[in-house]
Amino acid sequence: MKTAGEVSTQSRNVGMGDLHSARPPEKLYTLGLGSCLALVLYDTRAEIAAMAHIMLPKSPSDAKAEKPGKFADTAIPKLLEVLEESGADRRRIRAKVAGGAKMFNIASSSPLMAIGQQNIQAVKEGLKAHGIPLEAEDTGGSRGRSVTFDTTSWTMQVRTIGEGTKTL
Amino acid sequence: MTPLQKDAMKELASIGTGHAASALSGLVGKHVNMAVPEVEQLNLEEVASHFGDPESPVCAILSRCEKMVPSNLVFIMPEEDARELAEEMLGLLNVPLDLANRAEIAESALAEAGNIILGAFMSALGDMLQVNLPLSVPAVAHDMLGAIMDIMIAIFGVSGDTAFLVSTPLTFPENTDRIFSGKVLLVPDPQALEGFFGLLGVA
Numbered sequence: 001m002k003t004a005g006e007v008s009t010q011s012r013n014v015g016m017g018d019l020h021s022a023r024p025p026e027k028l029y030t031l032g033l034g035s036c037l038a039l040v041l042y043d044t045r046a047e048i049a050a051m052a053h054i055m056l057p058k059s060p061s062d063a064k065a066e067k068p069g070k071f072a073d074t075a076i077p078k079l080l081e082v083l084e085e086s087g088a089d090r091r092r093i094r095a096k097v098a099g100g101a102k103m104f105n106i107a108s109s110s111p112l113m114a115i116g117q118q119n120i121q122a123v124k125e126g127l128k129a130h131g132i133p134l135e136a137e138d139t140g141g142s143r144g145r146s147v148t149f150d151t152t153s154w155t156m157q158v159r160t161i162g163e164g165t166k167t168l
Numbered sequence: 169m170t171p172l173q174k175d176a177m178k179e180l181a182s183i184g185t186g187h188a189a190s191a192l193s194g195l196v197g198k199h200v201n202m203a204v205p206e207v208e209q210l211n212l213e214e215v216a217s218h219f220g221d222p223e224s225p226v227c228a229i230l231s232r233c234e235k236m237v238p239s240n241l242v243f244i245m246p247e248e249d250a251r252e253l254a255e256e257m258l259g260l261l262n263v264p265l266d267l268a269n270r271a272e273i274a275e276s277a278l279a280e281a282g283n284i285i286l287g288a289f290m291s292a293l294g295d296m297l298q299v300n301l302p303l304s305v306p307a308v309a310h311d312m313l314g315a316i317m318d319i320m321i322a323i324f325g326v327s328g329d330t331a332f333l334v335s336t337p338l339t340f341p342e343n344t345d346r347i348f349s350g351k352v353l354l355v356p357d358p359q360a361l362e363g364f365f366g367l368l369g370v371a
Contacts, residue, residue, distance in 0.1 A: 015213035015214075016212045016213040016215070016216070016321065016325075017212055017213060017325065017329070018213060031216075031221075031222040031223050031312070031314055032216055032222035032223050032312035032313060032314020032315045032316075032317075032318075033314065033315055033318065034311070034312075034314065034315035034316060034317070034318030034319055035318045035319050035322055036318050036322070055212070055318075055321070055322045055325040056322055056325050056326060060326065067329065070212075070325055101315065103309050103311060103315055103316055103318065103319055104228075104230045104307040104309050104319065105307050106230060106231075106232060106304055106305075106306075106307040107304055107305065113232070113319065115319065115322050116319075142309075143311060143315075144311040144312040144314065144315020144316070144318075145315070146222075146223055146312065161225055161310075161311055161312060
């Protein structure tokens with residue numbers, strides 16, 4: 001919800017497959033996440049955060065490189081690159097993640113119907129491989145989420161229909 | 169996609185939704201209007217907002233076809249329309265208003281509505297294409313529009329940056345107080361498009 005005095009550049013929407021960075025007091029947000037994930041990497045000392053709106057766990061080998069935020073395996077290195085270019089120190093970078101729901105309880109032989117769980121697993125493995133600690137998460141389940149990351153408090157607000165807002 | 173292929177998909181959706189609309193009409197005992205199907209090719213990041221506020225509460229009933237032309241078939245409507253539809257059905261069945269498990273019955277009524285509507289759509293397609301297109305048991309979800317669309321869109325993300333779907337709005341013209349606005353979405357998996365074109369003879 002925007003207040004009267006708020007400048008639009010202070011909140012940035014991270015669309016599907018996108019990746020954006022922000023500095024205090026900016027916010028990064030994404031609305032209505034289902035199986036997708038909002039992954040935020042941040043360095044509080046360098047005062048920089050970046051969010052990727054991840055759709056899928058793994059990029060196909062012939063993937064076009066212009067949307068690294070789309071896949072877990074390309075989003076993590078890109079987030080690290082963006083943060084480090086802005087002065088972040090790899091040893092201080094932390095992660096928070098939300099999303100990866102299974103919206104429909106449907107019997108299907110298609111692995112894509114369980115893509116949320118695969119996204120979560122891919123992000124966790126990727127963070128581990130890069131040595132980035134996962135500070136907090138709100139993942140899985142069957143509820144859609146709207147996610148806002150606030151660079152003044154370095155917290156993630158996760159809203160759902162029916163379960164209100166929680167802060168990570 | 170060529171203009172011919174686009175028209176063929178429109179025609180296919182038109183026939184499917186025609187059957188879905190009469191199925192819905194039979195369920196609620198009301199006339200149902202159907203708009204002309206829209207064939208949409210959208211950038212992944214604009215899909216959710218194309219259909220409205222990504223946070224708006226919707227009810228979606230999803231069924232999947234795994235044979236020949238792997239596709240998701242979705243009947244989606246604003247949450248208040250879903251409640252209205254459930255009420256219409258429960259009213260016709262004379263379900264008492266004070267029944268303890270009324271909400272539960274309303275929920276299965278919606279699943280059944282989805283089953284009938286989507287089943288009518290898919291069997292019309294099967295008849296036209298002369299193939300058997302079985303559908304999975306439908307799953308109902310009540311949530312944010314964006315979250316509901318995610319899974320359909322993710323399937324396209326594997327092979328590209330655009331999503332393809334056919335959308336047909338349904339309305340009850342007799343309801344004058346507010347407009348019911350359900351939509352039947354046919355969302356073929358990317359590789360299923362070629363299958364459709366082959367069966368339609370427009371490959």
